[in-house]
Each structure stands twice: as C-alpha cells, then as structure tokens.
Amino acid sequence: MPPPDGSDAAGDDDGAWGILPHACRTCLGRIVLRGDTFRCADCDATTAGAPDAICGCGLRLAAGPPRLLRCVPNPASMPACRAEIVIAFGEGKPRASS
Ligand SMILES: [Zn+2]
Ligand SMILES: [Zn+2]
Numbered sequence: 001m002p003p004p005d006g007s008d009a010a011g012d013d014d015g016a017w018g019i020l021p022h023a024c025r026t027c028l029g030r031i032v033l034r035g036d037t038f039r040c041a042d043c044d045a046t047t048a049g050a051p052d053a054i055c056g057c058g059l060r061l062a063a064g065p066p067r068l069l070r071c072v073p074n075p076a077s078m079p080a081c082r083a084e085i086v087i088a089f090g091e092g093k094p095r096a097s098s
Contacts, residue, residue, distance in 0.1 A: 017041070022055035022071040023085040030085060031055050031071075056087030 017032035017039070024031060029042025031051050038051040047053040059069040074086045 020051060020055075021073060021085055022051045022057065023083065023087055024054060025056050025059055025087065026054070028083050028086070059087065 015034060017034045019041075020031045020033050020038070022031035022038075023029070024040035024043060024045060026045060027040065027043045029040045031054065032039055032041050033051070036048050037046060038048065038054060039046040040054055045054040052058040056069050056071045061069075069087050069089060071085050072088045074083055
C-alpha cells in the first residue's frame with residue numbers, strides 16, 4: 001500500500017534528468033535529458049536521439065531567407081528576458097545535412 005504522501009510515482013528509478021543548454025521551441029522551457037530521451041521540463045514535449053525536434057536548433061523562419069536558429073545561453077545584455085537559454089539566429093555556418 002503506497003504511503004499517503006503521494007510518493008508512489010512510477011518510473012522513478014531511472015536516475016535524474018540532466019539539464020541541457022537547449023530551449024523548447026514551443027515554450028522556451030529548458031530541455032532535459034535522461035538516457036536517450038529529451039524532454040521539455042515545462043510542456044513535457046519529448047523526443048529521442050537528438051533535441052532538435054523539440055528545441056530551437058534547426059528551426060527555420062516561415063518567411064524570409066533560410067536562417068538556422070539555435071539555442072544559446074541568454075546574454076546578460078537582455079535583462080527583459082529572464083530565460084537562461086534563448087533561441088537566436090545561428091551566425092555560424094549551417095550544419096551539413098545528412
Ligand atoms: Zn516546452
Ligand atoms: Zn537546441
């Protein structure tokens with residue numbers, strides 16, 4: 001019989017989630033990793049293998065020239081945004097597509 005304090009959560013024996021320097025493309029929540037599963041800590045979006053499907057990396061604008069977006073630490077010069085990780089334009093060379 002489980003204790004009355006609600007500590008009977010299932011699947012609690014797989015270790016802790018690790019926080020990644022990636023931001024959810026939907027809600028800008030932090031992406032966390034456990035094993036091979038990437039998950040948004042805020043909206044529970046999940047993917048496996050790579051965070052690109054749910055984070056800002058690889059996002060493209062619907063209009064305008066194709067520019068890759070990527071997750072970057074929030075620069076201190078953006079006091080209006082309290083998020084630790086933001087999605088910004090990638091100024092580097094695009095990743096080679098497989
Ligand atoms: Zn999210
Ligand atoms: Zn990312």
